Amino acid sequence: MISSFEERPRRRSSSDLVTGAISISAILLFVGIGSSVLATTLKAWLQGGDPVDQPLIVALLLNVALILFGWRRHEALAREVGERTAAEERAQLLAARDPLTGFLNRRSLAEEGAAMVARAGQRGKAMALLLLDLDHFKTVNDMHGHAVGDALLRVVATEIQAAMPPVSVTARLGGDEFACGFLFDAHNTETVERIADRLVSRMAQPFDADGIRCHISASIGIARSDIDCPGIDTLMRSADIAMYAAKKSGKNRHAWFDQSMERELQSRNEMESGLRAAIPRQEIVPYFEQQVELGTRRLTGFEVLARWEHPTRGLVGPDAFIPIAEETGMIADLSLSIMRQAFTAARDWDPALVISINISPWQLRDAWLAQKIIKVLTETGFPAQRCEVEITETALFDNLALAQSIVGSLKNQGVRLALDDFGTGYSSLAHLRALPFDRIKIDKSFVTSLTESADSAAIVGAIAKLGESLNLPVTAEGVEDADIEARLTRIGISKGQGWHYGKPLSVAGVRRMLAERQLLVGAPPVDQPAEAIVTSLRRAG
Numbered sequence: 001m002i003s004s005f006e007e008r009p010r011r012r013s014s015s016d017l018v019t020g021a022i023s024i025s026a027i028l029l030f031v032g033i034g035s036s037v038l039a040t041t042l043k044a045w046l047q048g049g050d051p052v053d054q055p056l057i058v059a060l061l062l063n064v065a066l067i068l069f070g071w072r073r074h075e076a077l078a079r080e081v082g083e084r085t086a087a088e089e090r091a092q093l094l095a096a097r098d099p100l101t102g103f104l105n106r107r108s109l110a111e112e113g114a115a116m117v118a119r120a121g122q123r124g125k126a127m128a129l130l131l132l133d134l135d136h137f138k139t140v141n142d143m144h145g146h147a148v149g150d151a152l153l154r155v156v157a158t159e160i161q162a163a164m165p166p167v168s169v170t171a172r173l174g175g176d177e178f179a180c181g182f183l184f185d186a187h188n189t190e191t192v193e194r195i196a197d198r199l200v201s202r203m204a205q206p207f208d209a210d211g212i213r214c215h216i217s218a219s220i221g222i223a224r225s226d227i228d229c230p231g232i233d234t235l236m237r238s239a240d241i242a243m244y245a246a247k248k249s250g251k252n253r254h255a256w257f258d259q260s261m262e263r264e265l266q267s268r269n270e271m272e273s274g275l276r277a278a279i280p281r282q283e284i285v286p287y288f289e290q291q292v293e294l295g296t297r298r299l300t301g302f303e304v305l306a307r308w309e310h311p312t313r314g315l316v317g318p319d320a321f322i323p324i325a326e327e328t329g330m331i332a333d334l335s336l337s338i339m340r341q342a343f344t345a346a347r348d349w350d351p352a353l354v355i356s357i358n359i360s361p362w363q364l365r366d367a368w369l370a371q372k373i374i375k376v377l378t379e380t381g382f383p384a385q386r387c388e389v390e391i392t393e394t395a396l397f398d399n400l401a402l403a404q405s406i407v408g409s410l411k412n413q414g415v416r417l418a419l420d421d422f423g424t425g426y427s428s429l430a431h432l433r434a435l436p437f438d439r440i441k442i443d444k445s446f447v448t449s450l451t452e453s454a455d456s457a458a459i460v461g462a463i464a465k466l467g468e469s470l471n472l473p474v475t476a477e478g479v480e481d482a483d484i485e486a487r488l489t490r491i492g493i494s495k496g497q498g499w500h501y502g503k504p505l506s507v508a509g510v511r512r513m514l515a516e517r518q519l520l521v522g523a524p525p526v527d528q529p530a531e532a533i534v535t536s537l538r539r540a541g
Contacts, residue, residue, distance in 0.1 A: 109232075117235065130192075
């Protein structure tokens, strides 16, 4: 069936043909009838012949009317054709251009870029493609609204265009992502470096967007067509990989693509895919680092650390998968899974032992975090008074009010609170005043260099005095040898943790150690196989 949209042009075309035929016929009749009327009128006037017949005059007038109708119809058709042509041109422009900046869109960049890659090969040159992503643009949108964001994008587009050589392509790929390409001498990359540096420098300067002073920066990825990028699609993908590498390296910079970036990306994607399956299978398991009193070496508790018991890679450390979990939003499920396993394992440990759990900055954005932690405590039967939540200073920086609400709910249930990595974040004293912390933990970067750096020793000493004045116990992380332990004891630090007291232990390893020290409530015999211990624990859970 033909749609009405398709029928309309056909009807209009047939109507145009009929109108044209009528107009031509009217003109021919006018010529014929008009010449006859003129001849008869002249003969009657000059020779006194018979006057013109009335029907002939009527026919002539009808011809004149038909000619006028055809002329007006011709004008209407010409105007309609002009409007249709303009509309088609506007549609083509909208299909090819970004309406906000006037730059090419992604589809047009693919077409223009492919042509430029071909020209580069013909002229013995290379095409450089720069992919530019604005850092902190979302903050501008959130704070000032989309109108200011759009104004900022237009100003940024103007600056990008100004930095380009005369022959270039510029495109907005969507959101705050731009692309620009141009030809350069394959043996001299200085031109590309200079343009990239100029863009990075300019994007770091304040912009005026509709009267609002905006601060952003840019991460730029660069790829070249003559090195493993034979087509525009490969070139765009390589530049995209390089751009994310620039972001990962700290933003506000540019990075050239190389194959190691692609291998790293593939490895990361494999890690992400494996992590999605590993969390529900409980392959991410808790390991426990001992926390002791420095003077007596008495065990006071454990900090829970995450390890991935990977089926092919073996034991994988948290540095390899925690950042991926945070970026992909899996950190919430991962953290709650680790808590559940740790609390279940520690139910029959000595009641004096405290379990410390780490909270990611991403989790503190969840207004229901306190309820989720309390739910896990309730379901596992683990006393809230034996749970200590560690929060870093950087985690508090984004939304202190929300953090106060979460912490308040946890404290009401008896959960303890520790300020982790003290001295490395923002406004430490303000945070100590704003939140009801029970403990300060000195970052291990200061502790490990305690015996070698006078500055580190001074910082550790100052934190110890601060804790004493605020009546807050202080724990030192990163105690790696006896010298550091002795120095901390002299300073007045009460607790410590680190490899000096042993490497982090699995659930089975902790149970063996606690059984030897008679710190298990109703513990099985020490000589019971570790597999049986774990099996019985799982059955009990």
